[in-house]
Amino acid sequence: MAAEGKTIDALGQFELSPVGGVFGWAVSFSQSNLFMVFAVVLTFLLMKATADRGALVPGRLQALGESAYEFIAGMVRDQVGDEGKKYFPFVFSIFMFVLFGNMLGMLPYAFTFTSHIAVTLTLALIVWVAVTAIAIKRHGLRFFTYFFPEGAPLWLAPIIVPVEIVSYLARPVSLSIRLFANMVAGHVMVKVFATFVVLLGGFGVLGWVGAIAPLALNVALIGLKFLVAFLQAYVFAILTSIYLHDAVHLH
Amino acid sequence: MDERDSFEERLRQARAREGLEKPPKGGPAPHNPWGYGLRAGVEVVSALVVGIGLGFLLDRWLGTWPWLFLVFFVLGSLAGVLNVYRLFSPRPRASSE
Numbered sequence: 001m002a003a004e005g006k007t008i009d010a011l012g013q014f015e016l017s018p019v020g021g022v023f024g025w026a027v028s029f030s031q032s033n034l035f036m037v038f039a040v041v042l043t044f045l046l047m048k049a050t051a052d053r054g055a056l057v058p059g060r061l062q063a064l065g066e067s068a069y070e071f072i073a074g075m076v077r078d079q080v081g082d083e084g085k086k087y088f089p090f091v092f093s094i095f096m097f098v099l100f101g102n103m104l105g106m107l108p109y110a111f112t113f114t115s116h117i118a119v120t121l122t123l124a125l126i127v128w129v130a131v132t133a134i135a136i137k138r139h140g141l142r143f144f145t146y147f148f149p150e151g152a153p154l155w156l157a158p159i160i161v162p163v164e165i166v167s168y169l170a171r172p173v174s175l176s177i178r179l180f181a182n183m184v185a186g187h188v189m190v191k192v193f194a195t196f197v198v199l200l201g202g203f204g205v206l207g208w209v210g211a212i213a214p215l216a217l218n219v220a221l222i223g224l225k226f227l228v229a230f231l232q233a234y235v236f237a238i239l240t241s242i243y244l245h246d247a248v249h250l251h
Numbered sequence: 252m253d254e255r256d257s258f259e260e261r262l263r264q265a266r267a268r269e270g271l272e273k274p275p276k277g278g279p280a281p282h283n284p285w286g287y288g289l290r291a292g293v294e295v296v297s298a299l300v301v302g303i304g305l306g307f308l309l310d311r312w313l314g315t316w317p318w319l320f321l322v323f324f325v326l327g328s329l330a331g332v333l334n335v336y337r338l339f340s341p342r343p344r345a346s347s348e
Binding site: 177181 | 289290293294296297298300301302305323326327329330331333334
């Protein structure tokens, strides 16, 4: 598929196509949606296995679920404080969804739903709207003092307030672009170098020797992509926690 | 229950002795220069996108092209610089409040 017609088709992997036959066509159920369902089901099964067993000395699956739980619980506690505990389920759901989205995309033939800006922007907007709603609920109209830092001279307000508002509005954009760009860049690079391997392989023995370099690079890239897949889920979750901190404490 | 508490305590001490307990890290700041560069770039670009977009929409609505566009372009640039500054300046931690 990579080298069809001897050209480099790096973006074809992001195309959506309906799955599930007639049903898929009828409700536009694409492979992206399918992998979202996989992510949710796998998260559910993992946490169910963790909670069902409840052994004092955890097995491997339970240890995995517990470390994921404690990782996010610690993050929320460190960043938001004790008031953040009730927002833990929200941050944890976001983290697991993004993590499974990134990690499922690493499987061959799988689809990375976090490589679509529509998906990441929706996630980021959910976070942004929720955080803003929490801030307004907790502080009422005092929320709007967030846009003017205490102690700044008043005559600077016409500059500071619009800048702060634009900066606040830029949050969902930067949050979504970071995740989306990282996932797309990784997959495009792997696809391009994989195509080099196939094209060079067509030139006989000399090509096979030449194909070693892109193949070795791809092995390293796959390792890097696993790191990025985890790191971007981590960054998404910790930025959500930081925004929650701002919402709970203001400044 | 008491026995379990003391077990946790002893386990933590043992782990600290062996250097297994890593000091908690704060903030999402990446550790390599590429990460820094990428994050700073994303912050600037997204602030600019929002600024320019807002300027365009307000101009189309109010029919004041190109003045609000220019104003919001500058505001977006300033917001981008502000975001990059925030990325590098240490944030107040929840535990210190």
